[in-house]
Amino acid sequence: MDLVGFVLNVVLGLALGTLGGLFGIGGGLIAIPVLGVMFDLDQQVAQGTALVMVVPNVLLAIWRYHQRNRIDLRHAAALGIASFCFAIAGAAVAVSLDAGRMRIAFVGFLVALAVYTLSRVFFRPPSGGTELRHPWPWLGVLGAGAGALGGLFGVGGAVLATPVLTAVFGTSQVVAQGLSLSLAAPSTAVTLVTYATHDQVNWMLGLPLAIGGLLSISLGVKLAHALPERLLRLMFSGFLLLSAVLLAFEV
Template sequence: MDIIEIIGNLVLGGLLGLVGGIFGIGGGLIAIPALGIFFGLDQQLAQGTALVMVVPNVLMSCWRYYQRNKINWRHALLLASFSFALAWVGAKIAVGLDNQQMRSIFVVFLVVLSVWTFIQLRLSRSEGQDHVTQPWYALAGLGSFSGFVGGLFGVGGAVVATPILTLFFGLTQVLAQGLSLSLAIPSTSVTLFTYAIHDQINWTMGIPLAIGGILTVSYGVKIAHAMPQRLLRKLFAGFLLVSAVLLFNS
Protein backbone atom coordinates (compact mmCIF):
# COMPACT_ATOMS: atom_id res chain seq x y z
CA MET A 1 0.00 0.00 0.00
CA ASP A 2 1.53 3.35 -1.06
CA ILE A 3 1.35 6.69 0.77
CA ILE A 4 -1.59 7.94 -1.33
CA GLU A 5 -3.67 4.91 -0.39
CA ILE A 6 -2.77 5.31 3.28
CA ILE A 7 -3.79 8.99 3.25
CA GLY A 8 -7.01 8.09 1.43
CA ASN A 9 -7.84 5.50 4.09
CA LEU A 10 -7.07 7.98 6.86
CA VAL A 11 -9.44 10.53 5.32
CA LEU A 12 -12.14 7.91 4.81
CA GLY A 13 -11.70 6.76 8.40
CA GLY A 14 -12.05 10.35 9.56
CA LEU A 15 -15.34 10.80 7.71
CA LEU A 16 -16.68 7.50 9.01
CA GLY A 17 -15.60 8.34 12.54
CA LEU A 18 -17.43 11.67 12.39
CA VAL A 19 -20.64 10.01 11.22
CA GLY A 20 -20.21 7.22 13.75
CA GLY A 21 -19.87 9.76 16.56
CA ILE A 22 -22.97 11.66 15.48
CA PHE A 23 -25.17 8.57 15.34
CA GLY A 24 -23.42 6.50 18.01
CA ILE A 25 -22.74 3.48 15.80
CA GLY A 26 -18.99 3.40 15.14
CA GLY A 27 -19.27 3.98 11.38
CA GLY A 28 -19.42 0.34 10.30
CA LEU A 29 -22.69 0.65 8.40
CA ILE A 30 -21.08 3.04 5.91
CA ALA A 31 -17.65 1.42 5.97
CA ILE A 32 -18.91 -2.02 4.93
CA PRO A 33 -20.63 -0.98 1.67
CA ALA A 34 -17.81 1.51 0.96
CA LEU A 35 -15.20 -1.23 1.24
CA GLY A 36 -17.29 -3.48 -0.96
CA ILE A 37 -18.13 -0.91 -3.65
CA PHE A 38 -14.90 1.08 -3.90
CA PHE A 39 -12.30 -1.50 -2.84
CA GLY A 40 -13.89 -4.71 -4.13
CA LEU A 41 -13.85 -6.59 -0.80
CA ASP A 42 -16.34 -9.41 -0.38
CA GLN A 43 -18.95 -9.17 2.37
CA GLN A 44 -17.13 -11.01 5.17
CA LEU A 45 -13.77 -9.34 4.45
CA ALA A 46 -15.44 -5.91 4.33
CA GLN A 47 -17.18 -6.59 7.66
CA GLY A 48 -13.98 -7.75 9.33
CA THR A 49 -11.92 -4.82 8.01
CA ALA A 50 -14.57 -2.30 9.07
CA LEU A 51 -14.49 -3.74 12.59
CA VAL A 52 -10.83 -2.72 12.96
CA MET A 53 -12.09 0.86 12.75
CA VAL A 54 -15.37 0.33 14.59
CA VAL A 55 -13.94 -1.07 17.84
CA PRO A 56 -11.78 1.97 18.80
CA ASN A 57 -14.49 4.34 17.51
CA VAL A 58 -17.05 2.68 19.76
CA LEU A 59 -14.73 2.89 22.77
CA MET A 60 -14.03 6.58 22.20
CA SER A 61 -17.67 7.43 21.46
CA CYS A 62 -18.92 5.60 24.54
CA TRP A 63 -16.55 7.56 26.76
CA ARG A 64 -17.59 10.86 25.21
CA TYR A 65 -21.31 10.05 25.54
CA TYR A 66 -20.73 9.01 29.16
CA GLN A 67 -19.04 12.34 29.93
CA ARG A 68 -22.11 14.19 28.69
CA ASN A 69 -24.95 11.85 29.76
CA LYS A 70 -23.71 9.88 32.79
CA ILE A 71 -24.85 6.50 31.48
CA ASN A 72 -26.35 4.15 34.06
CA TRP A 73 -23.62 1.50 34.19
CA ARG A 74 -25.87 -1.15 35.71
CA HIS A 75 -28.01 -0.96 32.60
CA ALA A 76 -24.94 -0.74 30.39
CA LEU A 77 -23.31 -3.82 31.95
CA LEU A 78 -26.53 -5.81 31.66
CA LEU A 79 -26.82 -4.96 27.98
CA ALA A 80 -23.12 -5.59 27.37
CA SER A 81 -22.95 -8.99 29.08
CA PHE A 82 -25.82 -10.48 27.09
CA SER A 83 -24.57 -8.81 23.92
CA PHE A 84 -21.12 -10.36 24.36
CA ALA A 85 -22.44 -13.92 24.58
CA LEU A 86 -24.69 -13.71 21.54
CA ALA A 87 -22.29 -11.68 19.37
CA TRP A 88 -19.87 -14.60 19.31
CA VAL A 89 -22.66 -16.91 18.14
CA GLY A 90 -23.68 -14.47 15.40
CA ALA A 91 -20.10 -14.00 14.21
CA LYS A 92 -19.48 -17.75 14.07
CA ILE A 93 -22.57 -18.17 11.92
CA ALA A 94 -21.62 -15.23 9.68
CA VAL A 95 -18.28 -16.63 8.52
CA GLY A 96 -20.07 -19.63 7.00
CA LEU A 97 -23.17 -18.01 5.48
CA ASP A 98 -23.89 -16.83 1.96
CA ASN A 99 -22.98 -13.16 1.51
CA GLN A 100 -26.11 -12.06 -0.34
CA GLN A 101 -28.52 -13.78 2.02
CA MET A 102 -27.00 -11.97 5.00
CA ARG A 103 -27.05 -8.66 3.22
CA SER A 104 -30.64 -8.97 2.00
CA ILE A 105 -31.99 -9.76 5.45
CA PHE A 106 -30.14 -6.87 7.04
CA VAL A 107 -31.26 -4.42 4.35
CA VAL A 108 -34.89 -5.29 5.05
CA PHE A 109 -34.29 -4.89 8.78
CA LEU A 110 -32.77 -1.42 8.32
CA VAL A 111 -35.64 -0.27 6.11
CA VAL A 112 -38.23 -1.44 8.65
CA LEU A 113 -36.46 0.37 11.50
CA SER A 114 -36.11 3.54 9.46
CA VAL A 115 -39.77 3.62 8.39
CA TRP A 116 -40.95 2.92 11.92
CA THR A 117 -38.77 5.75 13.26
CA PHE A 118 -40.34 8.18 10.80
CA ILE A 119 -43.82 6.97 11.79
CA GLN A 120 -43.03 7.51 15.48
CA LEU A 121 -41.87 11.04 14.76
CA ARG A 122 -45.16 11.78 13.02
CA LEU A 123 -47.27 10.36 15.84
CA SER A 124 -45.42 11.80 18.83
CA ARG A 125 -44.03 15.20 19.74
CA SER A 126 -42.16 13.88 22.76
CA GLU A 127 -38.37 13.81 22.57
CA GLY A 128 -38.18 10.86 24.97
CA GLN A 129 -37.35 10.23 28.61
CA ASP A 130 -33.94 10.31 30.25
CA HIS A 131 -34.11 7.00 32.16
CA VAL A 132 -35.03 3.35 31.62
CA THR A 133 -38.27 2.14 33.23
CA GLN A 134 -38.46 -1.35 31.72
CA PRO A 135 -37.54 -4.45 33.80
CA TRP A 136 -34.06 -6.02 33.64
CA TYR A 137 -35.15 -8.90 31.42
CA ALA A 138 -36.25 -6.45 28.71
CA LEU A 139 -32.70 -5.06 28.64
CA ALA A 140 -31.28 -8.59 28.67
CA GLY A 141 -33.42 -9.50 25.68
CA LEU A 142 -32.39 -6.36 23.84
CA GLY A 143 -28.72 -7.04 24.57
CA SER A 144 -29.01 -10.62 23.32
CA PHE A 145 -30.82 -9.70 20.12
CA SER A 146 -28.59 -6.72 19.33
CA GLY A 147 -25.41 -8.67 20.03
CA PHE A 148 -26.46 -11.55 17.79
CA VAL A 149 -27.45 -9.31 14.88
CA GLY A 150 -24.35 -7.15 15.34
CA GLY A 151 -22.11 -10.22 15.32
CA LEU A 152 -23.87 -11.68 12.32
CA PHE A 153 -23.49 -8.57 10.17
CA GLY A 154 -20.27 -7.17 11.63
CA VAL A 155 -21.72 -3.76 12.51
CA GLY A 156 -21.89 -3.97 16.29
CA GLY A 157 -25.15 -3.98 18.21
CA ALA A 158 -25.56 -0.20 18.46
CA VAL A 159 -27.33 0.23 15.14
CA VAL A 160 -29.88 -2.36 16.25
CA ALA A 161 -30.27 -1.20 19.84
CA THR A 162 -30.55 2.56 19.28
CA PRO A 163 -33.87 2.62 17.39
CA ILE A 164 -35.34 -0.01 19.72
CA LEU A 165 -34.36 2.04 22.78
CA THR A 166 -36.03 5.13 21.32
CA LEU A 167 -39.08 3.41 19.82
CA PHE A 168 -39.98 0.85 22.50
CA PHE A 169 -38.09 2.03 25.60
CA GLY A 170 -38.99 5.69 25.00
CA LEU A 171 -35.49 7.10 25.60
CA THR A 172 -34.07 10.28 24.14
CA GLN A 173 -31.92 9.79 21.05
CA VAL A 174 -28.61 10.74 22.69
CA LEU A 175 -29.22 8.54 25.76
CA ALA A 176 -30.19 5.63 23.50
CA GLN A 177 -27.03 6.12 21.47
CA GLY A 178 -24.87 6.20 24.60
CA LEU A 179 -26.39 3.02 26.03
CA SER A 180 -26.14 1.32 22.64
CA LEU A 181 -22.42 2.09 22.46
CA SER A 182 -21.84 0.45 25.84
CA LEU A 183 -23.60 -2.62 24.46
CA ALA A 184 -21.47 -2.51 21.32
CA ILE A 185 -18.08 -2.55 23.07
CA PRO A 186 -18.01 -6.29 23.92
CA SER A 187 -20.01 -7.36 20.88
CA THR A 188 -17.72 -5.61 18.39
CA SER A 189 -14.61 -6.84 20.20
CA VAL A 190 -15.59 -10.49 20.17
CA THR A 191 -16.80 -10.16 16.57
CA LEU A 192 -13.46 -8.64 15.53
CA PHE A 193 -11.61 -11.51 17.22
CA THR A 194 -13.80 -14.09 15.46
CA TYR A 195 -13.25 -12.52 12.03
CA ALA A 196 -9.51 -12.25 12.72
CA ILE A 197 -9.04 -15.94 13.52
CA HIS A 198 -10.90 -16.78 10.30
CA ASP A 199 -8.56 -14.48 8.32
CA GLN A 200 -11.36 -12.14 7.26
CA ILE A 201 -9.56 -8.82 7.91
CA ASN A 202 -7.41 -6.60 5.70
CA TRP A 203 -5.22 -5.03 8.39
CA THR A 204 -3.33 -2.69 6.05
CA MET A 205 -6.62 -0.97 5.25
CA GLY A 206 -8.25 -1.32 8.63
CA ILE A 207 -5.53 0.30 10.73
CA PRO A 208 -5.45 3.64 8.80
CA LEU A 209 -9.26 3.68 8.89
CA ALA A 210 -9.13 3.22 12.66
CA ILE A 211 -6.60 6.03 13.15
CA GLY A 212 -8.67 8.43 11.04
CA GLY A 213 -11.82 7.53 12.95
CA ILE A 214 -10.26 8.08 16.38
CA LEU A 215 -9.22 11.60 15.34
CA THR A 216 -12.77 12.69 14.46
CA VAL A 217 -15.26 10.64 16.46
CA SER A 218 -15.26 13.07 19.42
CA TYR A 219 -16.36 15.89 17.12
CA GLY A 220 -19.27 13.72 15.97
CA VAL A 221 -20.39 13.22 19.57
CA LYS A 222 -20.18 16.97 20.16
CA ILE A 223 -22.33 17.63 17.08
CA ALA A 224 -24.91 15.06 18.25
CA HIS A 225 -25.37 16.82 21.59
CA ALA A 226 -25.73 20.22 19.91
CA MET A 227 -28.59 19.05 17.68
CA PRO A 228 -32.30 19.14 18.57
CA GLN A 229 -33.41 15.62 19.51
CA ARG A 230 -36.10 15.35 16.85
CA LEU A 231 -33.70 16.49 14.13
CA LEU A 232 -31.12 13.94 15.28
CA ARG A 233 -33.74 11.21 15.19
CA LYS A 234 -34.84 12.21 11.68
CA LEU A 235 -31.25 12.19 10.49
CA PHE A 236 -30.71 8.79 12.10
CA ALA A 237 -33.76 7.36 10.32
CA GLY A 238 -32.52 8.80 7.04
CA PHE A 239 -29.09 7.37 7.74
CA LEU A 240 -30.61 3.90 8.13
CA LEU A 241 -32.31 4.24 4.74
CA VAL A 242 -29.12 5.43 3.03
CA SER A 243 -27.19 2.56 4.60
CA ALA A 244 -29.81 0.10 3.36
CA VAL A 245 -29.53 1.47 -0.18
CA LEU A 246 -25.73 1.29 -0.09
CA LEU A 247 -25.76 -2.27 1.20
CA PHE A 248 -28.36 -3.30 -1.36
CA ASN A 249 -26.24 -1.95 -4.21
CA SER A 250 -22.87 -3.12 -2.93
Protein backbone atom coordinates in the same frame (compact mmCIF):
# COMPACT_ATOMS: atom_id res chain seq x y z
CA MET B 1 -0.44 0.47 0.16
CA ASP B 2 1.40 3.66 -0.82
CA LEU B 3 1.43 6.90 1.19
CA VAL B 4 -1.30 8.54 -0.90
CA GLY B 5 -3.58 5.53 -0.43
CA PHE B 6 -2.90 5.52 3.30
CA VAL B 7 -3.75 9.23 3.63
CA LEU B 8 -6.93 8.84 1.58
CA ASN B 9 -8.04 5.98 3.81
CA VAL B 10 -7.38 8.09 6.91
CA VAL B 11 -9.55 10.85 5.38
CA LEU B 12 -12.27 8.28 4.73
CA GLY B 13 -11.94 7.22 8.37
CA LEU B 14 -12.39 10.85 9.44
CA ALA B 15 -15.73 11.00 7.64
CA LEU B 16 -16.88 7.62 8.95
CA GLY B 17 -15.79 8.46 12.50
CA THR B 18 -17.77 11.70 12.49
CA LEU B 19 -20.89 9.84 11.38
CA GLY B 20 -20.25 7.13 13.94
CA GLY B 21 -20.05 9.64 16.78
CA LEU B 22 -23.09 11.54 15.52
CA PHE B 23 -25.33 8.47 15.40
CA GLY B 24 -23.72 6.39 18.16
CA ILE B 25 -22.72 3.43 15.99
CA GLY B 26 -18.94 3.64 15.74
CA GLY B 27 -19.01 4.19 11.96
CA GLY B 28 -19.29 0.54 10.96
CA LEU B 29 -22.79 0.70 9.52
CA ILE B 30 -21.78 3.06 6.73
CA ALA B 31 -18.26 1.59 6.46
CA ILE B 32 -19.50 -1.83 5.35
CA PRO B 33 -21.32 -0.66 2.19
CA VAL B 34 -18.55 1.87 1.45
CA LEU B 35 -15.90 -0.85 1.65
CA GLY B 36 -18.01 -3.12 -0.51
CA VAL B 37 -18.61 -0.48 -3.20
CA MET B 38 -15.22 1.30 -3.21
CA PHE B 39 -12.89 -1.65 -2.59
CA ASP B 40 -14.97 -4.55 -3.96
CA LEU B 41 -14.77 -6.55 -0.75
CA ASP B 42 -17.23 -9.36 -0.18
CA GLN B 43 -19.68 -9.05 2.70
CA GLN B 44 -17.70 -10.96 5.31
CA VAL B 45 -14.38 -9.21 4.60
CA ALA B 46 -16.10 -5.80 4.50
CA GLN B 47 -17.65 -6.53 7.90
CA GLY B 48 -14.39 -7.77 9.41
CA THR B 49 -12.40 -4.82 8.05
CA ALA B 50 -14.99 -2.31 9.27
CA LEU B 51 -14.67 -3.76 12.78
CA VAL B 52 -10.97 -2.77 12.89
CA MET B 53 -12.20 0.82 12.87
CA VAL B 54 -15.35 0.25 14.90
CA VAL B 55 -13.83 -1.31 18.03
CA PRO B 56 -11.56 1.61 19.06
CA ASN B 57 -14.12 4.15 17.84
CA VAL B 58 -16.83 2.65 20.03
CA LEU B 59 -14.62 2.74 23.13
CA LEU B 60 -13.76 6.41 22.64
CA ALA B 61 -17.36 7.32 21.79
CA ILE B 62 -18.64 5.66 24.98
CA TRP B 63 -16.34 7.85 27.03
CA ARG B 64 -17.46 10.99 25.18
CA TYR B 65 -21.16 10.17 25.61
CA HIS B 66 -20.54 9.33 29.28
CA GLN B 67 -18.95 12.75 29.82
CA ARG B 68 -22.12 14.45 28.57
CA ASN B 69 -24.81 12.03 29.83
CA ARG B 70 -23.62 9.71 32.58
CA ILE B 71 -24.04 6.06 31.56
CA ASP B 72 -25.32 3.91 34.44
CA LEU B 73 -22.91 1.01 34.99
CA ARG B 74 -25.75 -1.43 35.69
CA HIS B 75 -27.45 -0.56 32.39
CA ALA B 76 -24.20 -0.86 30.45
CA ALA B 77 -23.41 -4.22 32.07
CA ALA B 78 -26.88 -5.67 31.42
CA LEU B 79 -26.61 -4.73 27.76
CA GLY B 80 -22.94 -5.53 27.31
CA ILE B 81 -22.75 -8.96 28.98
CA ALA B 82 -25.80 -10.34 27.18
CA SER B 83 -24.61 -8.83 23.93
CA PHE B 84 -21.16 -10.39 24.32
CA CYS B 85 -22.52 -13.90 24.88
CA PHE B 86 -24.93 -13.86 21.95
CA ALA B 87 -22.48 -12.11 19.60
CA ILE B 88 -20.21 -15.16 19.78
CA ALA B 89 -22.98 -17.35 18.40
CA GLY B 90 -23.97 -14.79 15.75
CA ALA B 91 -20.39 -14.35 14.50
CA ALA B 92 -19.80 -18.11 14.39
CA VAL B 93 -22.81 -18.47 12.10
CA ALA B 94 -21.93 -15.45 9.95
CA VAL B 95 -18.53 -16.69 8.76
CA SER B 96 -20.13 -19.78 7.20
CA LEU B 97 -23.01 -18.05 5.39
CA ASP B 98 -23.29 -17.03 1.73
CA ALA B 99 -22.01 -13.46 1.32
CA GLY B 100 -24.67 -12.45 -1.22
CA ARG B 101 -27.56 -13.61 0.92
CA MET B 102 -26.08 -11.88 3.94
CA ARG B 103 -25.91 -8.62 2.01
CA ILE B 104 -29.54 -8.90 0.93
CA ALA B 105 -30.61 -9.65 4.50
CA PHE B 106 -28.65 -6.68 5.79
CA VAL B 107 -30.26 -4.34 3.23
CA GLY B 108 -33.71 -5.55 4.25
CA PHE B 109 -32.90 -5.07 7.92
CA LEU B 110 -31.72 -1.49 7.38
CA VAL B 111 -34.74 -0.51 5.28
CA ALA B 112 -37.21 -1.94 7.79
CA LEU B 113 -35.45 -0.21 10.67
CA ALA B 114 -35.31 3.11 8.79
CA VAL B 115 -39.03 3.00 7.99
CA TYR B 116 -39.88 2.24 11.61
CA THR B 117 -37.65 5.00 12.96
CA LEU B 118 -38.97 7.50 10.42
CA SER B 119 -42.57 6.67 11.31
CA ARG B 120 -41.86 7.51 14.94
CA VAL B 121 -40.47 10.91 13.93
CA PHE B 122 -43.70 11.96 12.20
CA PHE B 123 -46.44 10.07 14.03
CA ARG B 124 -45.13 10.02 17.59
CA PRO B 125 -43.49 13.19 18.89
CA PRO B 126 -40.16 12.41 20.57
CA SER B 127 -40.35 12.82 24.33
CA GLY B 128 -37.53 10.87 25.91
CA GLY B 129 -35.51 11.41 29.04
CA THR B 130 -32.65 9.92 31.01
CA GLU B 131 -34.72 7.46 33.11
CA LEU B 132 -35.81 4.01 31.92
CA ARG B 133 -39.52 3.31 31.56
CA HIS B 134 -39.04 -0.37 32.51
CA PRO B 135 -36.80 -2.10 35.12
CA TRP B 136 -33.18 -2.16 33.99
CA PRO B 137 -32.77 -6.01 34.03
CA TRP B 138 -34.97 -6.08 30.91
CA LEU B 139 -32.04 -4.50 29.10
CA GLY B 140 -30.45 -7.96 29.10
CA VAL B 141 -33.13 -9.20 26.68
CA LEU B 142 -32.39 -6.30 24.35
CA GLY B 143 -28.66 -6.98 24.68
CA ALA B 144 -29.11 -10.64 23.73
CA GLY B 145 -31.07 -9.88 20.56
CA ALA B 146 -28.86 -7.00 19.52
CA GLY B 147 -25.68 -8.96 20.22
CA ALA B 148 -26.79 -11.87 18.05
CA LEU B 149 -27.64 -9.43 15.27
CA GLY B 150 -24.34 -7.61 15.65
CA GLY B 151 -22.41 -10.88 15.49
CA LEU B 152 -24.31 -11.95 12.41
CA PHE B 153 -23.87 -8.73 10.43
CA GLY B 154 -20.65 -7.36 11.94
CA VAL B 155 -22.59 -4.28 13.02
CA GLY B 156 -26.26 -3.67 13.55
CA GLY B 157 -26.68 -4.38 17.25
CA ALA B 158 -26.35 -0.76 18.31
CA VAL B 159 -28.54 0.35 15.42
CA LEU B 160 -31.31 -1.98 16.58
CA ALA B 161 -30.88 -1.02 20.24
CA THR B 162 -31.23 2.73 19.69
CA PRO B 163 -34.86 2.77 18.44
CA VAL B 164 -35.84 0.10 20.99
CA LEU B 165 -34.40 2.19 23.81
CA THR B 166 -36.29 5.29 22.68
CA ALA B 167 -39.59 3.54 21.86
CA VAL B 168 -39.79 0.86 24.58
CA PHE B 169 -37.60 2.20 27.39
CA GLY B 170 -38.46 5.88 26.84
CA THR B 171 -34.96 7.37 26.65
CA SER B 172 -33.94 10.37 24.60
CA GLN B 173 -32.05 9.80 21.35
CA VAL B 174 -28.63 10.79 22.73
CA VAL B 175 -29.07 8.67 25.88
CA ALA B 176 -30.10 5.72 23.69
CA GLN B 177 -27.06 6.18 21.45
CA GLY B 178 -24.70 6.20 24.43
CA LEU B 179 -26.24 3.03 25.89
CA SER B 180 -26.18 1.38 22.46
CA LEU B 181 -22.44 1.97 22.28
CA SER B 182 -22.06 0.26 25.67
CA LEU B 183 -23.88 -2.71 24.20
CA ALA B 184 -21.73 -2.65 21.06
CA ALA B 185 -18.31 -2.57 22.74
CA PRO B 186 -17.97 -6.22 23.90
CA SER B 187 -19.88 -7.72 20.97
CA THR B 188 -17.87 -5.87 18.33
CA ALA B 189 -14.61 -6.91 19.98
CA VAL B 190 -15.47 -10.61 20.04
CA THR B 191 -16.86 -10.39 16.51
CA LEU B 192 -13.59 -8.86 15.26
CA VAL B 193 -11.61 -11.71 16.85
CA THR B 194 -13.89 -14.27 15.19
CA TYR B 195 -13.57 -12.68 11.75
CA ALA B 196 -9.79 -12.34 12.16
CA THR B 197 -9.33 -15.99 13.07
CA HIS B 198 -11.16 -16.90 9.85
CA ASP B 199 -8.88 -14.57 7.83
CA GLN B 200 -11.71 -12.23 6.87
CA VAL B 201 -10.08 -8.92 7.86
CA ASN B 202 -8.07 -6.57 5.62
CA TRP B 203 -5.79 -5.02 8.26
CA MET B 204 -3.92 -2.74 5.85
CA LEU B 205 -7.19 -1.07 4.95
CA GLY B 206 -8.77 -1.17 8.39
CA LEU B 207 -5.93 0.43 10.38
CA PRO B 208 -5.84 3.82 8.57
CA LEU B 209 -9.65 3.92 8.80
CA ALA B 210 -9.33 3.40 12.56
CA ILE B 211 -6.82 6.25 12.85
CA GLY B 212 -9.13 8.63 11.01
CA GLY B 213 -12.10 7.53 13.07
CA LEU B 214 -10.36 8.11 16.39
CA LEU B 215 -9.45 11.64 15.30
CA SER B 216 -13.01 12.61 14.40
CA ILE B 217 -15.49 10.63 16.48
CA SER B 218 -15.47 13.19 19.31
CA LEU B 219 -16.69 15.82 16.84
CA GLY B 220 -19.61 13.58 15.93
CA VAL B 221 -20.57 13.14 19.60
CA LYS B 222 -20.45 16.92 20.08
CA LEU B 223 -22.74 17.43 17.09
CA ALA B 224 -25.19 14.82 18.39
CA HIS B 225 -25.67 16.74 21.62
CA ALA B 226 -25.99 20.07 19.81
CA LEU B 227 -28.80 19.01 17.44
CA PRO B 228 -32.52 19.08 18.33
CA GLU B 229 -33.95 15.67 19.28
CA ARG B 230 -36.39 15.49 16.38
CA LEU B 231 -33.78 16.47 13.81
CA LEU B 232 -31.30 13.91 15.15
CA ARG B 233 -33.89 11.13 14.84
CA LEU B 234 -34.76 12.26 11.31
CA MET B 235 -31.09 12.25 10.34
CA PHE B 236 -30.65 8.81 11.93
CA SER B 237 -33.46 7.45 9.73
CA GLY B 238 -31.96 9.00 6.62
CA PHE B 239 -28.59 7.57 7.51
CA LEU B 240 -30.04 4.06 7.68
CA LEU B 241 -31.65 4.46 4.26
CA LEU B 242 -28.42 5.80 2.74
CA SER B 243 -26.51 2.81 4.11
CA ALA B 244 -29.09 0.43 2.64
CA VAL B 245 -28.91 2.11 -0.78
CA LEU B 246 -25.10 1.93 -0.86
CA LEU B 247 -25.15 -1.69 0.17
CA ALA B 248 -27.81 -2.54 -2.45
CA PHE B 249 -25.37 -1.57 -5.22
CA GLU B 250 -23.38 -4.67 -4.31
CA VAL B 251 -26.32 -7.08 -4.25
